[in-house]
Amino acid sequence: MTRKIDIYDSTLRDGAQAQGISYSVEDKIKIVERLDDLGVRYIEAGNPGSNPKDLEFFTRVSALKLNSARIIAFGSTRKVGIPVAQDSNVQSLLKAGTDAIAIFGKSWDYQVSHILRTSLEENLAMVGDTIRYLKQQGKEVVFDAEHFFDGYKANPDYALQVLSAAADAGADCLCLCDTNGGAFPQEIFDITAQVAGRFSAAIGIHCHNDGEVAVANSLMAVQAGATHVQGTINGIGERCGNANLCSIIPNLQLKLGFECIPPERMVHLTSTARFVSEIANMPHSEKAPYVGNDAFAHKGGMHIDAVQKNPISYEHINPEQVGNSRRILMSEVAGRSTLLARINAIEPALTKDSPETQKVVDRLKELEHEGYQFETAESSFELVVRKLLGKYQPFFELKEFKVIVNEPSVNGVNSSAMIKISVGDQEEITAAEGDGPVNALDNAVRKALERFYPAIKEIKLTDYKVRVLDSDKASAAKVRVLIESTDHREYWTTIGVSTDVIDASYRALVDAIEYKLVREQERQA
């Protein structure tokens, strides 16, 4: 029989401790909806005692209809020497109005004496009183035993007394936390196994990634008897991050025979991970296991040939199981058969030995030498191939542009762009202003072209990245601009390289427009 694991997501609470993360209430609501859609059991959503913004969130979230997730308010035990009913943090937790609450308390004697600076007995009372009080209010209670593994290694008796205090008070789950992230898989297994037999409450695990073993530690705890796993989407969190649920969930469910989320939701994993990166405004890790762009990307020629013979050669699962996909990368070492597959999508008749194939290989090398990389900018690559194969009619010709940036700005506008293009034998000269030179030029190009190609109006630029290629050349360095666009049917990425950020942006913008126009031609054909 498949063992069920309760997944407890803390992207909104412990994840918010990460550098650079700051969610609006609206952001948090959107993430709750996606997590519920993925099928996690618990969503730890905030600490109403330490952050007043969180109370507004809890009011709004209580109006949502969730499928399966329970919202958790998180906070500490009552303070030293304060009766629990008068403790302001505990009262804030109740005000959040959730059915379930997580309470953290110390389980390492050293921390009790030196950080909390109270007696070991008072700490036990703080844990017991708080949980008993919350149970009396009808709450489901998760107890997070902070520094549990360090505590157990230092003083196992006391660490177990803390768990007993929580269990006797009625805690529904005893979660063992490796707060400093320094424990190792074998000791996590051994200690969890010691604990798992003693209590009727569920045993949970909460790991941090300071030794780069948080995922392994979480798996080992489950193999030792834990049934509740805490972590965050993409592993975001303080320092090196929390245990990454995007790896834990598929590891447990697709490969180790546990059930974490409803099986039909597993295909939402990659899109959920990308959504959270976007909301958190962090670049989505390309290398992320299961959910990264490169997780099933193949570059070495030999690997590609083997994967094309049979994916099991270099893939541990089928990428579609988690909503990701296989990618065969364009690059010098990719080998001609890979390139040919791309070329054949445009011109099926060509073979490995066609002179046109050689032309593409040569042009690719030239462009890579200039700093282009088509591994992500597949739409620009398609345009390069089309141009070489004569499968491309120029949509317009650039005659000239001039961009001017003024400081101080004139009437609130600091950038303007003039552009002159021709379409067939018609010329168009126009100008536009903008917030910055790239925006001014973008506006001017669209304005000049829209009367010829109204479909351009559908294009929305969704991401704009700039990478300095040779940073030792300082501000004269070559830059690579990547632009992601959408027309709400498709997303595509285009590239421009230049020593001039405006020129590089212009090239990527033009590719984005031309790619859209090529697709429109195809749709009409």
Next chain:
Amino acid sequence: MTRKIDIYDSTLRDGAQAQGISYSVEDKIKIVERLDDLGVRYIEAGNPGSNPKDLEFFTRVSALKLNSARIIAFGSTRKVGIPVAQDSNVQSLLKAGTDAIAIFGKSWDYQVSHILRTSLEENLAMVGDTIRYLKQQGKEVVFDAEHFFDGYKANPDYALQVLSAAADAGADCLCLCDTNGGAFPQEIFDITAQVAGRFSAAIGIHCHNDGEVAVANSLMAVQAGATHVQGTINGIGERCGNANLCSIIPNLQLKLGFECIPPERMVHLTSTARFVSEIANMPHSEKAPYVGNDAFAHKGGMHIDAVQKNPISYEHINPEQVGNSRRILMSEVAGRSTLLARINAIEPALTKDSPETQKVVDRLKELEHEGYQFETAESSFELVVRKLLGKYQPFFELKEFKVIVNEPSVNGVNSSAMIKISVGDQEEITAAEGDGPVNALDNAVRKALERFYPAIKEIKLTDYKVRVLDSDKASAAKVRVLIESTDHREYWTTIGVSTDVIDASYRALVDAIEYKLVREQERQA
């Protein structure tokens, strides 16, 4: 007694399979020198059979005087049906002229039959013949048993026969590879323990990170008896990367009692990791365990207070052991005591309750709301505090600038900038050209200021990053520019935020210059 572990670095070979990586010969030489300096035992530096550029590298590297590292040329066994002395790959390996060679061969019966498409016997002969031949030439030989764990799970007898063929032919090390990266810690332990007792050759481990457990798998293999660990700096490598030596080395050496590198070299770990990121032109992961900027960064107010009481509260090791450092982050949740420490570095007399402290808090919130983040740009933060506290004399005043970008370019130059500034009662108006508008403006600012402040000549801009803050606003989005500068004594990072990439760059440039001038004043004081 401390058990010695041979660290085998493949940053230059398997690492080069990662998306976006392409090393020049010069890059590779520099990385070899740094790895030798760190004290690794083996450096797998290239595959001379598949990449002709690598032969030039092997010629150059043989002239280097290395302290402890042995260079490894990597390649496959002889091909099916080809006598080993006539196999071109094997001959390329010898041409590389290294004392040690790594050979990979298949150990999964399925791969032999379906990918290699030969008999199980011929595969054993290919492994044995190749190793025997290389041993006859006096080489140290490492045998990489590809897909060993998948192979052992499918057909343990055959997987062990492959290892025996290699051992009987004289292989010095049998390296067990989890090529697809799908194995788990417990099974890696069990299988490695089965193998470790059987052979007199050293047992090695080579893991990939597709399940996010490569570091844990490597540790478990060592705990089961492996004494040779393969991986890459920063875990770079195909798909989700290789096992990360920057985590494995300190985990084994600082916490599990093994010796991987000379103890006094451990402090070079962070700088080596950053150096490789720089050469590989990849952003250095902020969250990387041990060597990332955030690995010992503290943001939550409660955590910061505890860390200031005693670092053991939220740090698993002392960051200085690996050449990293503790960082207390500036942000809304950092709490006033953190902020105060920074303020006191500039003005020791202020307290938590000084009105000036409140002014800094308010200004920080305002700037964060505009999109500034001082968590990385600590030098700009220092300037903000100085300005608020009156600890800052403006060095110059900007009157006006105008930047013009032309396409097509005029006489090969596409950007020019005019700038007018004043220093005291003297005005300076000047202009400069550049490769792109940021470079033109940078050149113009420096040109205008250098006659007043010659120290500016020492500033070198070493990195330039652009981040789009609200990508849904397309090309009108706000951008955040981070500039890293050095004067070869110190590195500093400054920030500018604006909807205009030129304006944001200008602000960060000016902060970079002013920070340098503040430091110069201090040095002269």
